[in-house]
Every structure is written in C-alpha cells, then in structure tokens.
Amino acid sequence: MFLKGTIKDTGIDITIKNNPDHILAPNDWNMVYKVKFNKISVIEYRYWYLNLIKDRWEHRKSEFIELARTGLDKDVKLKCFCANTSDRCHAHFASEFMNILVNKINKV
C-alpha cells in the first residue's frame, strides 16, 4: 500500500523541490503555490494533478508498474512537506492512484 508521508519519514520524496523528475512529482510550481495559498480548490488541484499522472502513465508506464510492485507487500510512504492532515497535498492523490495500480497488479 502507498500512504502519504511527511518529509521526516522513511520513504520516497515526491516533491517538485527535491525530486522533480519523479513520476509522482508535480511539474508546475505555479499550481503548487495556487493550491497552497487557496487560489484554487482542492478539486481543481486534484483534477490537474491526476491529468498530469495520466499523461505520464502513457509515456512512463514501466516506471509506474515498477513502483507499484514495491507497494505489493509493504507500506511505502510518499513524502511531501505538507502535514498528513492537509487535504491540499498531491501525495494523497498519488497514493490513491498507486493503490489502484497495486490492486490491479495483485489480480493479474
């Protein structure tokens, strides 16, 4: 399973700041700031982020599958600077997406 973690946890850093090339990192600082400072809604941010992930899925599928396999038999924390209680964090949406993938791989 994939879970959102904070920067102090052991896990995978998926922040645009520290790991911008990661398949789960946002690619637009502007969007990150907008959601952080309430210029856009969580729904808008989530929609934007999941579209980014769908686009990457088309081009970098093997990286997603490889990552999903690491979550088959253990918990993997996807690290971001936001508190775990924040709803304005891509790591929640990244975890959701990755857990769907884990479940699909499990059924194969």
Ligand SMILES: [Zn+2]
């Ligand atoms: Zn975050």
